[in-house]
Amino acid sequence: MKRREFGLLAAAAVAAGSPFRAFADETCQSPYMPKITGQEEFVYVWTLGVEGMGDEQDKLVTIDLRPGSDTRGQVINSVSVGGRNEAHHGGFSADRRYFWTGGLDTNRIFIFDVHSDPSAPKLHKTIDTFVKDSGGVVGPHTFFALPGSMMITGLSNDDDHGGRTALVEYNDDGDYVATYWMPTASDMQGAVAVGDAVADGYGYDIRALIRKNVMLTSSFTGWSNYMMDFGQMLQDGEAMKRFGNTIVQWDLHTRQPKKVFNVPGAPLEIRFPWGSNANYAFSTTALTSQLWLIYEDDAGEWQAKAVADIGNPADIPLPVDISIAADDQTLWINSFMDGKTRLFDISDPHKPFQIYEKVIDRQVNMVSQSWDGKRVYFSSSLLANWDKKGEDDVQYLKAYNWDGKELVEDFAVDFYELGLGRAHIMRFGSSALYSS
Amino acid sequence: MIRALATALALLAPVAMAGEYGAALPAPISAETCPTDRESWASAALERSLTPQPGLPPVPHPADNPPTEAKIELGRKLFFDRRLSINRTMSCAMCHVPEQGFANWELATAIGVEGRSIKRNAPSVINVGFLTPLFHDGRDPALETQFVAPLVARNEMANPSIGHVVAELNGLPDYRPLFDAAFAAPASLDRIGQALGAYQRSLTLGNSAFDRWYYGGDETALNAAAQRGFALFTGKADCASCHLIETDQALFTDQQFHDTGYGRLREERRQNPPATHPVQVAPGVVHQVDFSRILSVSAPREADLGRYEVTEEPEDRWKFRTPGLRNLAVTAPYMHDGALTTLGDVLEFYNIGGAGHPDQDARIHPLNLSPTELADIEAFLLALTSDGLDCLVAEARSHPPDNF
Amino acid sequence: MRKRYLLSGLTAAVLAAVLGWQVWWPGPPARPSPMASVFEASDAYQFDPPAPGSYRLNRIKSAPDGRVLDVAGREHSLHDLTRGKISLVSFVYLTCGDVNGCPLAMSVFFDVHDASRDLPGLKEDVQLLTISFDPARDTVAAIDAFAYPITSDEEASAKLDWQVLTTSGPQALAPILDGYGQVVDRSEDQETISHLLRLFLVDRQGDIRNVYGLGFLDPRLLLTDIETLLMEEAGA
Secondary structure: OHHHHHHHHHHHHHHHOOOOOOOOOOOOOOOOOOOOOOOOOEEEEEEEOOOOOOOOOOEEEEEEOOOOOOOOOOEEEEEEOOOOOOEEEEEEOOOOOEEEEEEOOOOOEEEEEOOOOOOOOEEEEEEOOHHHHHOOEEOOOOEEEEOOEEEEEOOEEOOOOOOOOEEEEEEOOOOEEEEEEOOEOOEOOOOEEOOOOOOEOOOOOEEEEHHHOEEEEOOOOOHHHHHOOHHHHHOOHHHHOOOOOEEEEEEOOOOEEEEEEEOOOOEEEEEOOOOOOOOEEEEEEOOOOEEEEEEEOOOOOEEEEEEEEOOOHHHOOOEEEEEEOOOOOEEEEEEOOOOEEEEEEOOOOOOOEEEEEEEOOOOOOEEEEOOOOOEEEEEOOOOOOOOOOHHHOOOEEEEEEEOOOOEEEEEEEEOOOOOOOEEEEEEEEOHHHOOO | OHHHHHHHHHHHHHHHOOOOOOOOOOOOOOOOOOOOOOOOHHHHHHHHHHOOOOOOOOOOOOOOOOOOHHHHHHHHHHHOEHHHOOOOOOOHHHOOEHHHOOEOOOOOOOEOHHHOEOOOOOOOOOOHHHOOOEOOOOOEOOHHHHOHHHHHOOOOOOOOOHHHHHHHHHHOOOOHHHHHHHHOOOOOHHHHHHHHHHHHHOOOOOOEHHHHHHOOOOOOOOOHHHHHHHHHHHOOOOHHHOOOOOOOOOOOOOOOEEOOOHHHHHHHHHHOOOOEEEEEEEOOEEEEEEHHHHHHOOOOOOOOOEOHHHHOOHHHOOEEEOOOOOOHHHOOOEOOOOOEOOHHHHHHHHHOOOOOOOOOOOOOOOOOOOHHHHHHHHHHHHOOOEOOHHHHHHHHOOOOOEOO | OHHHHHHHHHHHHHHHHHHHHHOOOOOOOOOOOOHHHHOOOOOOOOOOOOOOOOOOOOOOEEOOOOEEEOOOOOEEEHHHHHOOOEEEEEEEOOOOOOOOOHHHHHHHHHHHHHHHHHOOOHHHOEEEEEEEOOOOOOOHHHHHHHOHHHHOOOOHHHOOEEEEEEOOOHHHHHHHHHHHOOOEEEOOOOOOEEEOOOEEEEOOOOEEEEEEOOOOOOHHHHHHHHHHHHHHHOOO
16 A cells, blocks of 8 residues: 555655755755765855945855866856845755845845856845844854744844844745744743753754754844954953853744753854754854853753863964764864864764865955865955954955865965955855756 | 942953843834824924923024924934945944834944944933033033044044045935925025934933822822832932932933042953953843953954043043933943943942942942842832834934935 | 554545534534654655754745646636645646656655545645646646546545645746755656655745755654644744
């Protein structure tokens, strides 16, 4: 009978834990999404416009990565969107046909069509009403694809430009669906503060472990801080008190907060491993320079603990982006202030240790790696007013090959020399994703 | 003198500027204790701005701008409208936050469009109706004209011109009925100023514990420490020679400009930064950071010569207007650049005689106040907090901020 | 294995007896509570479903209308079929061999369909719709043959209605796929049709209230969401 065959097939598939369509690419995407298996063909770089440079506007820059292409390693497309919006992060829709990118300052969301011609994304739709739609959320940051919708983390709010914020959900058509405010000490929404955690209501990144119905969010700082001059902020005692110190565990299905963990010093990126029995996630704290593990303990309870220092925390190296390898054995960690990338062995997630480091340039922010881990890409910009000043303000995308021992530079694109601006998030594209 | 300067520098650099490490952050002023509604809040605001309050003189409404409910409603909307900046991110209220005493507790100096730096602290606009001239350097005499500069300043709301703002308002359909109700006319530069003036003059609050004690004759209103603090404030410490207390009312300001030594001290620090600076990276965790690392991510900061920037008179260098002290418990951080976190830091600055510069006002000299005396003065200052802050917040939040 | 079959046969017999009683028994028999308790937990979904009604299901968007054909070749407006009942909607093509695609969608529907025997009265409120996105091959005759296990099910009257539907061709299909946001990529040889597995929960008013992808096709979750919608309708 058909039913039993279906059942057996389905059980086998679920047990294998294989995501639909065995594509694969950079390892830090939503698990709902199709992935690029082999060679990434293009990298899209969401780039901040700079006053007095080129057309001064934010733009989506496409760089050719196709082996053998005459234009490999070159900019082959650039789409300007108008204004400087504090271009920052972006994410594909779950069907990977659209690339949603956000402006942390102006709260505009630009949705690019990347499937009609993956070599030349087109601006498909602009959402100008994010703050009003959401009831006052400012700073659309991470775009995390769910089936049929896009979950967007906010960083701030329109009452005070501080750090209290929310998650905002839109459907795939770009229409507003719902707002979920982060729990605060005065409104826990049923969540429990673990240990000495104080729910601050701040937001930053979001990732989920679907199999466990667990969603995690981290916490950064509000508009006033992420927009202001970095050096000025370091000297502003009041401003430095307004950073997030929490990671929140949510019920993914109901979007309800469950636990608030104390993770002091602005935990930023969150990454779950891919393994079918790996019930943990990593995060790094920007200000306190630690690697944190959020994990399910033997009793089935989720916990948070610091598992390693990144460089010398007293120097404030400022760890920023991280990238976990597809085999869950290593983690790249970039730190902005010293321009370094460090590779950590995370084979025992409770005891990670550094195995390699290299200075990429005078500043470095984002890191993305191919699914096989052999190609690693770096970009330079943190935030428009946090980037280094003068000679140290180098802006680039750099491609490296990783042989397991050494990062060897393949090519570099100088974003200032080309009059483009500040290079921020990188996402891969491939025409192999779309068969029609 | 040298020693006083060194003490002042020490006071400013490592401890005061990074604040009280690990201390719980203050709770914002809640509107919950003052029920109000979208329709009738403006009548309460109007009544408040027309009725003399304990400890305050009558609000000096300009003869050509008597307040009305309609002007107050329009002024409130303008004050909170984020659409009135070039990229729709800033309103007046993004720096003058109601829950933070219509100031900003989270920043020493304000941040404007695209994160651009403003060199001064956003002052509270509570009781701003009594002040003239306005701004730390007194560069504008009246609320009816003051609003233009922030709307067009490149580092504040960055509109390309003030005419652009007027045209923008006349293009927004939600404003038409409010201008009609207030003025029976469309938006104009004068009418915007009048509405903003009327709203801000409704943010008037006396009736603190001090007022009930000093002007209301309620002996129990002020505790003993605060009463001793009052005696010091008006006597040994001589604060009241600038922060005036009159027989029938008190604004706690002489509306004049003075060189306390603080402005010059701060400017000298800007030009000659210390080798290291303490940076709080998490509650209770502070690192001494090499200043060269801070400089690598720092844009140049503007100099601040105070009143001189308005008059260009050499004797006005380093002078700043005397701030009123009412509600200062809810308007930290302090001084024109917000570099002092607590009232204790401010009192310590004056107790050691300011910066000890030779040209500073003669009234700023070492006071030799004991810790108990300083605590008494602080108790007095904390007794200057008005009843009714919650209602100012409730009225301010009667409608959500406007966004596109 | 054999013992289990025997047991389930017994259960069925008992159930049939119970249903027989219903003819004269006043009032419907009680449903298990929560409804999801009719399923056992599976290793694939390592969490407990939330309590029904303890959360809010968003209105994601309106489900689209369109013209569809049933197994008898009759044409219907999709809205006529979806309005009035809570619907679980899935898209498949019959020659689909991707284990994480159509077979999984069908398997989940079979699970819910079978379990609905134990949820008396639920069929008054809930139905299943399977729509083909390969109208060229999935003709009326093809879907009729495909639906045979469902239409010939002796216990069908005790289970949820389950309609297998196709369309007259790509033009009729396109607005339905677009409206639901079900992406379909045809390979150049037309042999395989890549698509992201999606299952849609549509409420009685025709709004899409949840979209399930791989990882959330836990039948316990589907029933919990359905129960939550029923509680919302009852004003709970």
